[in-house]
Amino acid sequence: MTSYLRAKLVEWDIKLKGLKRELDGLGNIFPRVVHRLTNEYNQLMVVSNQLKRFVSITERLQTSGLTNIASQFSRRAFEQLKDLQSRYQLIANYYLWALSGQTQPYAIALRLLLAPLLKQPGLQHISDWLVVRGEGPATTNRIIEIPIFYLPRYQQRTLIDLADVLHELGHNVWEGNQAIRRPVFRAISDYFANNPTPGGLQYWQDTLFGAKRVEEIFCDIYATTIGGPAYAYAWLDLVMRASYQPFGRSPYAHLS
Secondary structure, eight states: OHHHHHHHHHHHHHHHHHHHHHTTTTTSSSSSHHHHHHHHHHHHHHHHHHHHHHHHHHHHHHHHTHHHHHHHHHHHHHHHHHHHHHHIIIIIIIIIHTTTTTSSSOOOOOOHHHHHHHTTOOOTTOOOOEEEEEEEEEEOOOOTTOOEEEEGGGGGGGGGGGGGGHHHHHHHHHHHHHHHHHHHHHHHHHHHHOOOTTTTTHHHHTTTHHHHHHHHHHHHHHHHHHHTTHHHHHHHHHHHHHHSSSTOSSSSOOOO
């Protein structure tokens, strides 16, 4: 087991050095993004050092014959390894990948289109944003103040798809404002307290699917409030072209 962890330490040492070179090579483009990614990298190194420490302790305990205690530290090492992978993916697979396309003409144009939308209520926590042309519309806000917006490739066919990004703005409002989430779930509790329904409250609050659906409903309401008919027609257009069954329940949380 420790030989596997030692091999992983060597692998991660190489990957982290490569990641540092990529971050150092970014220069002054998108300074807020680079600053935040640098902080994320520093946290990544903290996790890496903890991993090395747990591996070293595991080896010493095994040498001393304390296998039961060694297995506990080995489990902690694997937890750190998992955390390391997650943090690395955040920087490399999401943000560095998105940054690499920000000088493309489509990204420059779409960033300009998004700029006035990001001044809407509830989005004041956003300091910068990135745009990716992919299987959108979608958003990644794993770094709350720097979301990534994925906009559909088929906007080359119709600009109506751009209105769907209003729904994605709603996700950033929801995730960035706990003061909004609490009253929503409180209202759900109050409703079912006055209107008892078997399993109703549990569905909306105690299951991941129900909580996610609440968020999706909020995003549609937010988008309709901001975009009005433009969003309504864009949503209908998107649903009619959807490759999945938009009116089904599982595994989709969208209330179509």
